[in-house]
Amino acid sequence: MPTPFREQFLPALVALSLAAPAFAAVDGQVVAARDAWRRNDLVTLNSIAATIPQGETLSAYPAYWAALKAVDNDDDVQPQAFLNSQPDSVMTERVRNEWLKKLGKREDWATFSREWTRLAPEGSDEETRCYNDLYSLRQGKSTANYDVFLASRTIPDGCTSLIAAAANQGVLSQDWVLRRVRLLLAGNYITAARQLATLTLLPVDLTQLSRSNADLSSSGGQEAALFDITSRARGGNIDGAAGQLLGVQSMLSKDRVAFAWGQLALFSAKKLQMAQALQWFAQADPKQLTDEQWEWWGRAALRTQQWQTLDRVIAQMPDRLASSNTWQYWKARSLKAQGRDNEARPLFAKVSNSGRNFYALLSLDELGTTMSADSRSDKASANEIAAVSAEPAIQRSLALFALSENYRKPEMREDARREWRWAMRGKNDQQLLASAELAKRQSFLDMAIYSADRTENVHDFSLRYLTPYRDITHRYATQIGVDEAWVYGLIRQESRFVSVARSGVGASGLMQLMPATAKWVAGKMGLGSYAVNDIDTNIQMGTWYLNHVLDQLGQEVLATAAYNAGPGRAKAWQDMVPLEGAVYAETIPFNETRDYVQKVMTNAAYYASGFGEGPQSLKRRMGVIPAK
Secondary structure (H helix, E strand, C coil), X not given: CCCCCCCCCCCHHHHHHHHCHHHHHHHHHHHHHHHHHHCCCHHHHHHHHHHCCCCCCCCCHHHHHHHHHHHHCCCCHHHHHHHHHCCCCHHHHHHHHHHHHHHHHCCCHHHHHHHHCCCCHHHCCHHHHHHHHHHHHHCCCCCCCHHHHCCCCCCCHHHHHHHHHHHHCCCCCHHHHHHHHHHHHHCCCHHHHHHHHHHCCCCCCHHHHHCCCCXXXXXXXXXXXXXXXXXXXXXXXXXXXXXHHHHHHHHCCHHHHHHHHHHHHHHHHHCCCHHHHHHHHCCCCHHHCCHHHHHHHHHHHHHCCCHHHHHHHHHHCCHHHHCCHHHHHHHHHHHHXXXXXXXXXXXXXXXXXXXXXXXXXXXXXXXXXXXXXXCCCCCCCHHHHHHHHCCHXXXXXXXXXXXXXXXXXXXXXXXXXXHHHHHXXXXXXXXXXXXXXXXXXXXXXHHHHXXXXXXXXXXXXXXXXXXXXHHHHHHHHHHHCCCHHHHXXXXXXXXXXXXXXXXXXXXXXXXXXCHHHHHHHHHHHXXXXXXXXXXXXXXXXXXXXXXHHHHHHCCHHHHHHHHHXXXXXXXXXXXXXXXXXXXXXXXXXXXXXXXXXXXHHHHHHHHHHHCCCCCECHHHHHCEECCC
């Protein structure tokens, strides 16, 4: 692996754990144990766990993987023994989480209660928290926030059990449960909806869902009609679904009609049919709207520049949304557009101080200020770096990272990341910067960024916005005439500079090229053969393709969206009139692409400042998206 960031500093203890020949056998045993765990070979895994020398950096890992397998097999003895033998760590936290789920599922509340008190609050996951809420409910003192489940998504079994118990005890009304069932059906989660209806004894027969002509005189028939309408809209025939609703709404209850219009409004807004979406949102019941629907109501008003409507919608949003940076910024913009500058400026000031995010930089622009990414002059000291390098979790993380590199085991890189993220909890700014510097020196670049990103008051932008492979990136960006800061902003978002990164859909390398795209680009560039994960080749091909979509679309925001979601979609998201770049980005229908565009463009502004290009305006960089 290229080592432009490997500097001479390396704490002696870490150096020994990673490099000394005496530990090679231990490394091999750990790798073998990881392989045995992955292929469910319990005999080999338990054998290694029993014989590996204790006291070495990674000696607990075979026993950890064995304990996870024991939990899977409903064995309480092995996880208990592991937890009793180990200090708190990311390993004990994960074993305890998985064991708690098993204990909750079989309602062993005595053991659950004991183990729950030993789990750090920040270490619990959603299902474990649901089981704890279920235990509290059994004790008559549940304080669960059930409304987080009022969304069109499936949830873990423990959360379904919590809802069922709360409904059967009268904590949740039948109307609440019915709303949850409707949302599941609207998302096409039919099995989950039927399961919840059965568990809560909901007096609604969902067997009619598959019938083309449901009996609208019954509750089940009315729910079937709603399902049919939303299914048609989900399939793309939104106008047909609206016509169907108009034809039957006189026979449906008012709450079902209002629910249906809210669903059709959401589908319409995500198709960027904003005028229609606004009309239908106005017919919806605000009490039945999900967070997603509220946000798309706001986006519909934003894209059509109906500022008073946007102001009103944000005022009605649940506070968790209305108080977010996103909607505080757009609230301020709506006030400014209405000539209410005195009310807008305090909101812009508040959002501008919220961190180094997309909306903070846009707010600075509205205040007439520009951002700068000047680095601190006082870097982390040798003593500060030595202190974090001596932490066991840090040592385990770096040792796992070394194994992932030396043995070509990318799955062990995730183990290393888990250790690193756990080690960052509770650290102050100086400790985070020291950790970031250590990770950079070890070429653990994604975790260097992770640590540097977490500082609150003291920042080092040279660590937040790393520039590895600068000679390669500068060369290709200059040759092809594309903005180097933009290229870096994209790489940082795509891969965090992990050259072996591979996405779930098969994209590879620093610039995350899909196989088909890489093949096409190679043909266009005249590359007879290529290795997509080779750093030089990946940057060369990725930069060429980025410039290609820029030539096609003529605007960086559009090209960024195209890089993530494809040129066809980026074009389809344009409007019939020019749009401010930030408005275009905010109304991208894909959550992943919307977040991607916002972060890439924010990154690019910081990189440009770090490259000495002076104060940056994100609003100016976002520019204007031309009409179709």
